Amino acid sequence: MARPLVADIDLDALRHNYRLARELAPASQAVAVIKADAYGHGAVACARALEALPADSRPPAFAVACLEEAESLRRGGVKAPIVLLEGIFEASELERVDALGLWMAVHSEWQVAALLAYRPTRPIPVWLKVDSGMHRLGFSPEEAVTVWQRLAVASECAAALHLMSHFATADALDGQYFHQQMSRLRALAEHLGAPLCLANSPATLARPEAHGAWVRPGVMLYGSDPLEAPSEASRRLRPVMTLRSRIIAVQELAAGEPVGYAGRWRAPRPSRIGVVACGYGDGYDRHAVDGTPVLVAGQRVSLAGKVSMDMLTVDITELPEAGTGTEVVLWGNASNGEVLSVDEVARYCGAISYTLLTGVLPRVPRRYHERS
């Protein structure tokens, strides 16, 4: 038998989540963010699954972080426009942007200069990035006015100008900083008459006032709920990845016996420990504490002991029927219908779903499933 660890990817759930994003922002176009290999799910497979939706409901564009990611999508046969969310990293990339029909964010003066000096075969659609308060990338609202005007007159280089910005706190219950960012953007957009692309997943789910011409959902497409407090809409998300394995050995321990490195967990009573084929060498977070939930035969049990490179250990004392070969779900859907969300697991790791999902390493085979 092959090593049993796999990442099962449910492409129907991906389509369901994308449809939900569209339903929540019906007046916006929804670009599907599939950077970082579609948050660890496989960008080509995910893009192709979304492109297979009916013409009136498929993503009009995909978004990635860099040219290399866009090239890999084009090699994989993806035809739709692809936006580079950070634009180019050096001027020489413009030739490939042009050849591959990509769109690009522009966040720095050197990118503007490079674009204006370049003669593309067709004007390149540009999303001008404004720093409305995230303080990561983008022009200040004041600078953005002049850059917008320079790009607008250079219609032989730049086309379909949009204003783009990113929220620092759209997920938080306290909307104060979000509203501050929003009011700066609204003023700028009104001044320029510019279409907006602002909303990440939390804003798509919970901030309708941020739904501009475009929304830009990422993590919600994969079924993770980014909101500080789940909403009616976010509860409709379906997990796309199930990280699934099996018990490969069982240890019967006397009370007081330690388990794993440093003996972090000690049996409080005579205990049965299931050894699971999954470790930090697969991307499972080694910061997971004792008590982190794991589904064994679809029932919640607790991680017991430090995560090793290739294995982890769970307390199955309460599950006498579990043994070697029993199904284990680290997150996602168990065969009996139980669900363990990656968001919950992330909380036990002091992490976020984004790092857990993007952290699943290439050693773990992705297995794709779809009914429709």
Ligand SMILES: Cc1ncc(COP(=O)(O)O)c(C=O)c1O
């Ligand atoms: C510029 C930009 N837009 C959109 C997204 C998607 O965000 P989320 O995954 O929270 O929906 C990201 C994610 O990092 C981003 O950096």
